[in-house]
Amino acid sequence: xxxxxxxxxxxxxxxxxxxxxxxxxxxxxxxxxxxxxxxxxxxxxxxxxxxxxxxxxxxxxxxxxxxxxxxxxxxxxxxxxxxxxxxxxxxxxxxxxxxxxxxxxxxxxxxxxxxxxxxxxxxxxxxxxxxxxxxxxxxxxxxxxxxxxxxxxxxxxxxxxxxxxxxxxxxxxxxxxxxxxxxxxxxxxxxxxxxxxxxxxxxxxxxxxxxxxxxxxxxxxxxxxxxxxxxxxxxxxxxxxxxxxxxxxxxxxxxxxxxxxxxxxxxxxxxxxxxxxxxxxxxxxxxxxxxxxxxxxxxxxxxxxxxxxxxxxxxxxxxxxxxxxxxxxxxxxxxxxxxxxxxxxxxxxxxxxxxxxxxxxxxxxxxxxxxxxxxxxxxxxxxxx
Amino acid sequence: xxxxxxxxxxxxxxxxxxxxxxxxxxxxxxxxxxxxxxxxxxxxxxxxxxxxxxxxxxxxxxxxxxxxxxxxxxxxxxxxxxxxxxxxxxxxxxxxxxxxxxxxxxxxxxxxxxxxxxxxxxxxxxxxxxxxxxxxxxxxxxxxxxxxxxxxxxxxxxxxxxxxxxxxxxxxxxxxxxxxxxxxxxxxxxxxxxxxxxxxxxxxxxxxxxxxxxxxxxxxxxxxxxxxxxxxxxxxxxxxxxxxxxxxxxxxxxxxxxxxxxxxxxxxxxxxxxxxxxxxxxxxxxxxxxxxxxxxxxxxxxxxxxxxxxxxxxxx
Amino acid sequence: xxxxxxxxxxxxxxxxxxxxxxxxxxxxxxxxxxxxxxxxxxxxxxxxxxxxxxxxxxxxxxxxxxxxxxxxxxxxxxxxxxxxxxxxxxxxxxxxxxxxxxxxxxxxxxxxxxxxxxxxxxxxxxxxxxxxxxxxxxxxxxxxxxxxxxxxxxxxxxxxxxxxxxxxxxxxxxxxxxxxxxxxxxxxxxxxxxxxxxxxxxxxxxxxxxxxxxxxxxxxxxxxxxxxxxxxxxxxxxxxxxxxxxxxxxxxxxxxxxxxxxx
Numbered sequence: 036x037x038x039x040x041x042x043x044x045x046x047x048x049x050x051x052x053x054x055x056x057x058x059x060x061x062x063x064x065x066x067x068x069x070x071x072x073x074x075x076x077x078x079x080x081x082x083x084x085x086x087x088x089x090x091x092x093x094x095x096x097x098x099x100x101x102x103x104x105x106x107x108x109x110x111x112x113x114x115x116x117x118x119x120x121x122x123x124x125x126x127x128x129x130x131x132x133x134x135x136x137x138x139x140x141x142x143x144x145x146x147x148x149x150x151x152x153x154x155x156x157x158x159x160x161x162x163x164x165x166x167x168x169x170x171x172x173x174x175x176x177x178x179x180x181x182x183x184x185x186x187x188x189x190x191x192x193x194x195x196x197x198x199x200x201x202x203x204x205x206x207x208x209x210x211x212x213x214x215x216x217x218x219x220x221x222x223x224x225x226x227x228x229x230x231x232x233x234x235x236x237x238x239x240x241x242x243x244x245x246x247x248x249x250x251x252x253x254x255x256x257x258x259x260x261x262x263x264x265x266x267x268x269x270x271x272x273x274x275x276x277x278x279x280x281x282x283x284x285x286x287x288x289x290x291x292x293x294x295x296x297x298x299x300x301x302x303x304x305x306x307x308x309x310x311x312x313x314x315x316x317x318x319x320x321x322x323x324x325x326x327x328x329x330x331x332x333x334x335x336x337x338x339x340x341x342x343x344x345x346x347x348x349x350x351x352x353x354x355x356x357x358x359x360x361x362x363x364x365x366x367x368x369x370x371x372x373x374x375x376x377x378x379x380x381x382x383x384x385x386x387x388x389x390x391x392x393x394x395x396x397x398x399x400x401x402x403x404x405x406x407x408x409x410x411x412x413x414x415x416x417x418x419x420x
Numbered sequence: 421x422x423x424x425x426x427x428x429x430x431x432x433x434x435x436x437x438x439x440x441x442x443x444x445x446x447x448x449x450x451x452x453x454x455x456x457x458x459x460x461x462x463x464x465x466x467x468x469x470x471x472x473x474x475x476x477x478x479x480x481x482x483x484x485x486x487x488x489x490x491x492x493x494x495x496x497x498x499x500x501x502x503x504x505x506x507x508x509x510x511x512x513x514x515x516x517x518x519x520x521x522x523x524x525x526x527x528x529x530x531x532x533x534x535x536x537x538x539x540x541x542x543x544x545x546x547x548x549x550x551x552x553x554x555x556x557x558x559x560x561x562x563x564x565x566x567x568x569x570x571x572x573x574x575x576x577x578x579x580x581x582x583x584x585x586x587x588x589x590x591x592x593x594x595x596x597x598x599x600x601x602x603x604x605x606x607x608x609x610x611x612x613x614x615x616x617x618x619x620x621x622x623x624x625x626x627x628x629x630x631x632x633x634x635x636x637x638x639x640x641x642x643x644x645x646x647x648x649x650x651x652x653x654x655x656x657x658x659x660x661x662x663x664x665x666x667x668x669x670x671x672x673x674x675x676x677x678x679x680x681x682x683x684x685x686x687x688x689x690x691x692x693x694x695x696x697x698x699x700x701x702x703x704x705x706x707x708x709x710x711x712x713x714x715x716x717x718x719x720x721x722x723x724x725x726x727x728x729x730x731x732x733x734x735x736x
Numbered sequence: 737x738x739x740x741x742x743x744x745x746x747x748x749x750x751x752x753x754x755x756x757x758x759x760x761x762x763x764x765x766x767x768x769x770x771x772x773x774x775x776x777x778x779x780x781x782x783x784x785x786x787x788x789x790x791x792x793x794x795x796x797x798x799x800x801x802x803x804x805x806x807x808x809x810x811x812x813x814x815x816x817x818x819x820x821x822x823x824x825x826x827x828x829x830x831x832x833x834x835x836x837x838x839x840x841x842x843x844x845x846x847x848x849x850x851x852x853x854x855x856x857x858x859x860x861x862x863x864x865x866x867x868x869x870x871x872x873x874x875x876x877x878x879x880x881x882x883x884x885x886x887x888x889x890x891x892x893x894x895x896x897x898x899x900x901x902x903x904x905x906x907x908x909x910x911x912x913x914x915x916x917x918x919x920x921x922x923x924x925x926x927x928x929x930x931x932x933x934x935x936x937x938x939x940x941x942x943x944x945x946x947x948x949x950x951x952x953x954x955x956x957x958x959x960x961x962x963x964x965x966x967x968x969x970x971x972x973x974x975x976x977x978x979x980x981x982x983x984x985x986x987x988x989x990x991x992x993x994x995x996x997x998x999x
Contacts, residue, residue: 106895126898139896143914152910153900158438200900210899444905461823465831467812468875472835475872478849479841485852538748545745560980561753567976568756569933571950572969575957576755579762579966586758617752646738668839675842677936682957692844692936699848699940709852712845719842 056115057082057208057240058103063112065098065264072098074264075112085234085241089251090261091287096244099261100210103242104133117207127156132201133210136217138193140185146172146196147181153204171203172196174233191222195229202237211243215250227253248288252276260284278408285332285410292338292379293330295412300325307331307409311374313352317409328412335382337406340368340392341399352400354379356392366390370398479716485709492704504710517694517711524690525718527605528673531612532726535669536662538613539620543661544654546621547628566618574682577611578602581683603685611679616669623668627661666726674719691715756973763970765963781963785971788964794949795971797863798932801948804867805931806924809878813927814920817882838873846873847940854941866941873937874930878923885919918986929979933972 058080065073073095080086088096101107103114105126114121121129132153141149150168159167172178175195185193194214201209211230215223227250234241234254245251251258252272260267260275260283268280279285282293294315296307306314307329317331343353354372366385371378379400383390392398448455486505489498508517546562549555565573580586581601591599601607631654639649655662677692689697691711698708764777785791819825820832838846850869851860859865889912897911935950942951953968 104895104899106898125903126895127901127903129899131899133896133899135892135896137890137892139890139892141893141897141911141915142890143917152897152902155910156897156901156903156906204901441906441909444909445903448903448905461819461825464815464819464823465825465835468816468835468879469831471808471812471868471872472837472875474853474868475838475841475846475849476834478851478853479845481852481856482845482849538744541741541744542748544741556984558749560977561749563980564973564976565752565756567929567933567979568969568972569950570935571954571957572759572933572972573755575953575965575969576759578957580755580758614752614755617748671840671842675844675936677844678954682954692842695844695848696940699851705848705852708848712848715842716845719845720840723840 056080057084057117058242059115060099060103061113061115063099063102063109063114065095065102065107066110071264073102073109076264076266078259078266078269080240080242082240083238084256085230085243085254087243087245087251087255087258088261089245089248089258089287090267091246093263094261095264096246096261097212098264100133100212100242100244103208104131104210105129130206131208131210132204132206133212134197134201134214136213138197138214140193140197140200142185144185145181146177146183146185146188149185149196150181150200150203152200157204167203168199171199174202174236175199175229190218191225194218194222194226198229198233202233202239207240209239209241211241213244213246216245216247223250230254252288258288260287262287279332279410282330282332282410282412285330285408290335290380291332292335292377292381293332293410294375294377295328295330298325298327298329298409309375313374315407316404317407318405319409324409324411330410330412331407332410333379333402333406333408335367335380336365338379338381338400338402340370340381340383340390341401342392343397343399354398354400356394356396356398359392359394361385366392368392370400372400482709482712482716485706486713488706490704490706497706504707505714507707508710508714513707520689520691520694521714521718523605523688524674524676524692524715525722527609527612527690528670528676528722530609531616531673532666532669534609534613535616535620536666538617539624539665540655540658540662542617543621543624543628543658547625547631548633562618562621565614566622570615570678573614574611574678577607577614577679578682581607581610602683603687605684605688607683608676608679608688611683612673612676615676615679616672619672620665620669623665624658624661627658631657663727667723670722670726671719674715674722759966759969760973763963763966765966781967782970784962784964785967790947790952791949791964791968794947794952795968797946798948798950801863801867801870801934801938802928802932804864805871805874805927808868808871809875809927810920810924813875813878813923814882817879817886820879821883821886832879835879836876839876841873843873843936844940847937850937851940860941861943861946863946866938866946867931869937869941870931870934871927874927874934877926877930881923881926882916882919885916885922888919889915922983922986925979925983929975932975 056079058078060076060078063073063076063078064071076095076099078099088099090096098107102109103116105121105124105128109122116129116131141152144152147168150171151164154164154167168181169178172181175198177192177195177199180188180192185196188196197214215226218226230241230243231254233239243251243254255272257269257271258275259269262283268275268284270278275284276289279288279291285291285293294307294309296309296315298317299306299308299314301314305317305325307317308314315331340356352372352374354370356368357371357378358367358369360367362382362385364385365382368381368383369378370381385391485497487500487502489501489503490496491498507513542562546555546558549558582588587601588599601610635653635657636649639653640646644652675692676690677696680686680688680690680693686693691714695708695711695715698704698711763781764779765781785795816835820828820835825831841849846869850865850872854860854865854869857865893911893915894907897907902910932948933950934948935954938948939951939954942948947955949968949971953965956962956965
């Protein structure tokens with residue numbers, strides 16, 4: 036058979052699908068009644084990557100995951116898993132695994148029964164099932180508990196069983212629907228590291244959904260930030276953290292302080308003019324935004340405080356310390372800046388007794404121009420640059 | 421990355437059970453459009469509706485008879501009329517009927533009040549009990565009288581209160597002689613507590629269980645006395661359960677037959693006993709129908725009143 | 737817990753199990769009459785009961801009646817509960833209201849209603865029409881038992897099974913059905929107990945030839961009360977204990993008969 040006839044036989048879907056994508060969404064939308072849960076989403080998830088859909092509740096991130104799993108039918112748009120367009124495939128026909136928020140362990144089966152379930156559904160022989168189940172349980176470091184009832188297990192053990200059940204049949208794609216949300220902090224971090232470890236060891240594509248920015252930054256190769264059913268920004272964890280594109284991303288990831296103003300051209304330079312008339316330098320700004328409303332996003336750890344001999348003696352922004360909290364490695368401060376009618380939230384290194392201020396102290400605020408990142412103000416607007 | 425799961429093993433490797441499942445799957449996928457039709461759940465209700473439909477049909481018959489005259493001599497149904505109701509309410513029977521209805525309603529209300537009042541501490545006691553073993557024992561003590569049925573319950577009280585029964589023996593130990601409880605309203609009332617209390621407690625349990633013990637502790641730290649904690653925290657939160665308990669006790673009490681017959685020695689009939697007499701001893705199902713409809717209306721009216729006004733609406 | 741509350745609770749419990757204990761004690765008295773306290777302890781009353789042909793056939797009919805109730809209720813009950821509480825049905829409150837009519841209607845009125853229908857159909861004198869009547873009246877008990885286990889079902893279980901490769905038939909057979917099975921069994925056991933202990937409807941619909949044990953016992957209450965009667969009561973007490981044991985193995989005993997919570 037020649038290559039040409041193969042192509043025509045397999046149809047356009049295979050021909051257009053890129054070999055590198057594990058999952059591809061094209062113009063995918065979902066309406067629930069009057070609510071547009073997901074609006075025309077395009078997303079490509081690469082093979083072997085761990086991508087996190089990050090957003091507040093109601094942002095549509097879970098709906099996206101459920102559409103990939105086939106549990107929710109898209110109103111419009113197409114979805115590929117691997118090389119196949121899966122629109123016509125029911126959930127059980129897609130080679131995926133999913134770990135649910137409630138874990139959804141089957142209460143009437145023991146641990147073995149739960150992990151063996153997907154293998155039984157695939158009509159695998161008894162001996163092979165026993166071998167693979169014990170292999171999967173040892174991968175999640177839970178040997179010798181296969182006869183226990185699931186409700187006798189601890190929360191962490193249940194998580195591991197749910198993961199073992201999802202991995203036992205070596206699916207192409209693992210979907211995580213906030214499975215760590217209900218855990219206490221220590222256990223949650225332990226399970227997050229476990230996911231990173233499994234991801235590195237098994238070379239599996241993982242799509243994770245969460246509203247926890249820390250988890251997203253910790254786990255992901257790339258993060259897709261969603262809000263109001265739209266993709267706000269897609270990029271590597273570091274890129275998104277360092278250079279949020281929109282006000283929403285800046286606020287949701289890393290508690291940025293936003294100074295709003297209008298962008299003005301000043302000779303060769305571009306500056307942000309605030310309502311109070313102050314002109315602030317920005318890291319980089321494309322010319323086409325000049326004249327529009329923008330904001331400077333300053334991360335809480337990007338700002339330094341400077342003790343002032345007396346109020347309003349400095350040239351830069353000045354403020355008054357309103358709250359100070361010692362956090363171990365850092366000190367957290369809230370500083371009121373009257374001129375901008377803003378309260379800044381800062382986190383300063385505390386090593387060696389540095390950065391110790393009292394409530395009421397007048398302070399000056401400084402930052403590196405390269406940290407003065409520009410974001411668009413209108414919600415959902417496209418990223419500058 | 422490889423997909424190593426072989427989804428198509430050879431047929432002879434499959435256990436017999438799996439082959440049945442595969443046949444079912446094939447059948448289902450063949451008829452998928454039919455089986456997923458919007459009418460399917462309604463079709464699933466048909467057997468149940470047919471079963472209850474028989475009861476509805478019977479109730480319709482009762483209603484029909486109650487509004488028609490009947491010629492007992494020729495055993496023929498006559499024209500539509502209010503004859504039957506007239507016979508109950510205005511005829512020579514009326515005094516007896518009114519007495520019976522009054523007795524039934526009065527004792528049923530008494531039973532509702534006593535049972536709900538007693539059920540609250542008992543349900544609370546069970547929910548807050550620390551030992552699981554004792555909780556099980558308590559539930560057994562509660563459930564056995566509930567499950568044994570009316571006749572055994574009535575029989576138990578009969579020999580307890582009877583002439584050579586345990587009560588006589590017990591009082592005899594203290595020198596008290598010749599106490600007659602059987603044949604009085606008190607005996608019936610005692611028996612009715614036995615009927616309603618277990619079910620009242622069972623209905624109250626879920627509502628009680630939802631009350632967070634911390635709320636009571638919080639009330640105590642805020643300075644509420646034990647009594648105040650009860651009246652302000654526990655009872656208001658148990659309200660939805662109280663209403664359902666009252667409704668069930670009401671319905672059960674109003675239809676009580678065995679207790680008045682056995683413990684009232686047949687001298688103090690309830691509506692159910694009177695109906696039995698009319699249908700079987702006087703063979704007059706037409707007059708009986710009118711009385712049955714009256715009972716039905718009283719029960720439903722009480723049911724509505726209890727859910728509407730009895731305990732207020734649940735605030736959640 | 738306050739001392740007053742505990743006092744009331746324990747007092748009520750003692751009160752509740754008084755007649756039951758008396759019946760048990762009397763049934764072991766082994767004498768013809770029921771004087772308290774009994775002089776001897778023996779099981780002879782139970783032997784007398786099995787020797788009495790009315791009682792024996794009554795007991796047999798009671799058990800048969802209970803089994804018939806289970807048989808008649810099982811399929812309609814499970815189907816209806818699934819339709820009402822798992823699928824979307826319009827007029828759901830109205831439909832479940834109709835199906836619970838048996839519980840709201842006074843038993844004696846239901847009995848008379850069935851009497852009229854069965855007289856018209858010529859179905860008096862058989863046991864199975866009685867079983868149908870009792871099933872219709874006790875139907876809500878099964879419905880609630882199944883409904884409560886459906887509402888306790890985690891809706892994500894089926895989704896999870898689907899992602900793990902289970903087709904719809906397999907999802908029902910291996911996940912949904914086993915998960916609600918304890919509720920179904922509990923409901924059916926209750927149908928059995930209430931069927932075999934039922935008195936009022938059975939009495940209204942039965943003839944002299946097909947009386948069940950409670951009806952026979954009630955009839956003999958009018959005559960001299962004997963130890964045989966106590967033995968009949970004893971049988972019901974033992975059956976109740978067995979049922980409680982079975983149901984408590986199936987699920988938390990407190991869930992029995994608790995209505996499904998909405999939402």
